[in-house]
Amino acid sequence: MEQFVKYTGLVAPLDRANVDTDQIIPKQFLKSIKRTGFGPNLFDEWRYLDEGFPGQDNEKRPKNPDFVLNKPRYQGASVLLTRRNFGCGSSREHAPWALMDFGFRAIIAPSYADIFYNNCFKNGLLPIVLPEATVDGLFKAEAANTDFQLTIDLANQQVITPDGQAIGFEIDEFRKHCLLNGLDEIGLTLQQGDAIREYESRRRAAEPWIFQEPQQQ
Amino acid sequence: MAGKTLYDKLWDAHLVTEREDGSALIYIDRQIIHEVTSPQAFEGLRLAGRQPWRSGASVATIDHNVPTTPFNNASDIVDDTSRIQVQTLQDNTRQFGITEYGIGDVRQGIVHVMAPEQGAVLPGMTVVCGDSHTSTNGALGCLAHGIGTSEVEHVLATQTLVAQKMKNMQVRVEGDLGPGVTAKDVVLHIIGVIGTAGGNGHAIEFAGSAIRSLSLEGRMTVCNMSIEAGARAGMVAVDDTTIDYVRGRPFAPKGADWDKAEAYWRGLVSDADAEFDTLIEIDAADIRPQVSWGTSPEMVVPVDGLLPDPADEADEVKRSGMERAYQYMGLKPGIKTSDIQLDRVFIGSCTNSRIEDLRAAAQVAKGHKKADSVKQVLVVPGSGLVKQQAEQEGLDKIFIEAGFEWRQPGCSMCLAMNPDRLQPGEHCASTSNRNFEGRQGNGGRTHLVSPAMAAAAAVAGHFVDIRDLAPADQTA
Ligand code: SF4
Numbered sequence: 001m002e003q004f005v006k007y008t009g010l011v012a013p014l015d016r017a018n019v020d021t022d023q024i025i026p027k028q029f030l031k032s033i034k035r036t037g038f039g040p041n042l043f044d045e046w047r048y049l050d051e052g053f054p055g056q057d058n059e060k061r062p063k064n065p066d067f068v069l070n071k072p073r074y075q076g077a078s079v080l081l082t083r084r085n086f087g088c089g090s091s092r093e094h095a096p097w098a099l100m101d102f103g104f105r106a107i108i109a110p111s112y113a114d115i116f117y118n119n120c121f122k123n124g125l126l127p128i129v130l131p132e133a134t135v136d137g138l139f140k141a142e143a144a145n146t147d148f149q150l151t152i153d154l155a156n157q158q159v160i161t162p163d164g165q166a167i168g169f170e171i172d173e174f175r176k177h178c179l180l181n182g183l184d185e186i187g188l189t190l191q192q193g194d195a196i197r198e199y200e201s202r203r204r205a206a207e208p209w210i211f212q213e214p215q216q217q
Numbered sequence: 218m219a220g221k222t223l224y225d226k227l228w229d230a231h232l233v234t235e236r237e238d239g240s241a242l243i244y245i246d247r248q249i250i251h252e253v254t255s256p257q258a259f260e261g262l263r264l265a266g267r268q269p270w271r272s273g274a275s276v277a278t279i280d281h282n283v284p285t286t287p288f289n290n291a292s293d294i295v296d297d298t299s300r301i302q303v304q305t306l307q308d309n310t311r312q313f314g315i316t317e318y319g320i321g322d323v324r325q326g327i328v329h330v331m332a333p334e335q336g337a338v339l340p341g342m343t344v345v346c347g348d349s350h351t352s353t354n355g356a357l358g359c360l361a362h363g364i365g366t367s368e369v370e371h372v373l374a375t376q377t378l379v380a381q382k383m384k385n386m387q388v389r390v391e392g393d394l395g396p397g398v399t400a401k402d403v404v405l406h407i408i409g410v411i412g413t414a415g416g417n418g419h420a421i422e423f424a425g426s427a428i429r430s431l432s433l434e435g436r437m438t439v440c441n442m443s444i445e446a447g448a449r450a451g452m453v454a455v456d457d458t459t460i461d462y463v464r465g466r467p468f469a470p471k472g473a474d475w476d477k478a479e480a481y482w483r484g485l486v487s488d489a490d491a492e493f494d495t496l497i498e499i500d501a502a503d504i505r506p507q508v509s510w511g512t513s514p515e516m517v518v519p520v521d522g523l524l525p526d527p528a529d530e531a532d533e534v535k536r537s538g539m540e541r542a543y544q545y546m547g548l549k550p551g552i553k554t555s556d557i558q559l560d561r562v563f564i565g566s567c568t569n570s571r572i573e574d575l576r577a578a579a580q581v582a583k584g585h586k587k588a589d590s591v592k593q594v595l596v597v598p599g600s601g602l603v604k605q606q607a608e609q610e611g612l613d614k615i616f617i618e619a620g621f622e623w624r625q626p627g628c629s630m631c632l633a634m635n636p637d638r639l640q641p642g643e644h645c646a647s648t649s650n651r652n653f654e655g656r657q658g659n660g661g662r663t664h665l666v667s668p669a670m671a672a673a674a675a676v677a678g679h680f681v682d683i684r685d686l687a688p689a690d691q692t693a
Pocket of ligand 1: 280281350566568627628631632649650
């Protein structure tokens with residue numbers, strides 16, 4: 001996993017609440033058996049005027065000129081600014097994969113759906129929670145300035161605006177540690193293999209039925 | 218010290234280690250695997266040269282994108298990507314020694330229908346699956362929730378999950394449910410009251426006399442939609458209904474183990490003095506049959522109510538959400554639910570595709586025909602075993618005589634990954650759980666209802682109040 005240290009990027013404003021994962025990456029693209037290549041279909045139903053399906057040449061599809069990510073000023077955006085309850089709906093991890101494949105490294109919103117929030121960390125995408133009023137202020141500041149860039153300093157838990165204002169944010173220590181160091185969670189957990197085995201033998205004695213193996217026939 | 222909630226007990230029993238920051242490693246007793254969210258997890262294992270920690274803890278089936286018309290081999294699936302996923306699951310389960318109920322196996326079906334049916338999910342377990350409706354299984358008094366693909370890989374490799382303890386919420390529904398009011402109406406009503414973010418960060422325990430009065434299948438319907446109320450996990454405490462449901466299932470303990478298990482399971486209830494972070498109390502008498510009108514599961518009205526006016530909504534974000542929903546749905550505030558003309562009806566999904574759901578729909582459909590204006594009524598049983606049971610009871614004949622289509626088990630039009638889907642602009646009465654934009658097909662318009670309401674709507678061509686039908690047609 002890529003390390004997330006200090007990062008400055010162009011902000012794209014997606015002024016909608018309750019953006020669900022069906023909208024982030026429509027279900028027809030879930031059929032891939034890979035982890036990459038979802039970026040061109042991020043927000044597919046909003047970005048393109050036709051119906052998307054896997055295997056299309058997305059370059060040739062008619063784009064919706066009104067959709068934020070299609071506007072020239074947001075090309076190369078890597079920080080997504082959005083409204084409350086982002087990532088609700090289906091648990092598909094393709095949503096953070098698509099956001100990252102497109103080029104986003106961080107999201108700023110007042111709140112996220114739980115599963116989506118978890119999935120972001122597992123893939124090195126940073127979901128930042130800021131109060132509703134602060135997010136509103138960022139939307140206004142962005143609207144008033146082209147090329148609005150924010151610096152995200154994960155180590156110090158700060159979002160820094162172009163005029164130097166530092167906005168603090170909260171983040172779970174362990175998740176921060178993993179993001180900062182690009183640590184793979186499975187490897188970390190396997191370091192505790194003895195504790196898992198010990199737990200298993202206790203349970204096996206008390207509740208043997210849990211360990212009954214399924215029968216193929 | 219206050220007593221423990223059911224969730225506290227399940228959490229404590231599965232704690233392997235706790236970390237200083239409050240996160241924990243919890244042991245996972247059962248993982249359910251399907252073709253869509255698992256390929257990248259297996260790919261990850263292979264890339265890292267890892268093996269499953271305990272392959273016997275997993276059980277797999279195919280559901281999300283299998284066709285619901287008969288087929289014999291993966292190679293019969295026309296859609297390329299669906300076929301590849303079904304084949305990939307077969308290859309992966311074989312390579313890693315995991316049991317799969319695949320094509321042609323009578324046990325194949327929707328993950329959350331198959332697993333409890335087999336007894337692969339038991340009270341007191343922790344259960345995960347790469348599908349957000351895993352909460353369905355919490356009806357058995359276990360901790361069950363959806364996880365993402367990286368977590369599927371993590372559980373495969375370590376049999377544990379890194380988790381944060383959630384907050385405790387109890388939704389207590391007291392009193393008697395009125396005639397025609399089903400488990401689906403109960404949960405839609407709850408979501409209408411607390412909203413789609415109401416349960417965020419919580420594990421919900423559904424309790425109260427109205428929940429107790431539900432069958433185990435009804436409880437599954439309620440727990441199924443926990444995620445639509447914002448909560449990853451929903452659960453119901455163990456009682457006689459739970460024990461009776463589990464007894465005799467293929468994976469259930471037998472003999473002396475059974476007695477020991479039952480004694481343990483009986484303790485899986487919240488202590489009388491347990492404290493909840495959030496308590497919601499609902500009067501069962503307030504619950505009427507529900508219809509969703511918009512593009513979020515909280516946008517519901519009672520069948521005899523009028524569609525709400527966004528102008529009456531004080532919250533600006535909600536108001537614009539409602540306006541957008543009206544535009545998408547092609548509907549106007551103030552109309553009656555019976556004014557909504559339906560193009561298709563879908564009876565199925567992990568919310569409502571069990572035998573009791575099919576019985577309820579069949580009871581309404583019996584002796585009637587679908588309205589001419591309705592193009593298609595799909596009835597999709599949740600598993601091969603549900604299908605078999607329904608056919609033994611003659612339900613398939615009732616549906617076919619009514620002009621409904623009787624299909625093979627799978628997720629089908631719940632998410633339209635297979636050929637079953639809505640055309641743009643079509644309105645569908647659906648027993649599934651999500652009415653998001655495009656969920657049942659690009660531009661499709663979903664209305665969530667109970668199986669009985671869906672069947673009645675199929676016959677009338679529009680929504681009707683199930684309570685107005687002749688008593689013989691009513692289902693409680
Ligand atoms: S029926 Fe629908 S909600 Fe249930 S598992 Fe299948 S796709 Fe998910």
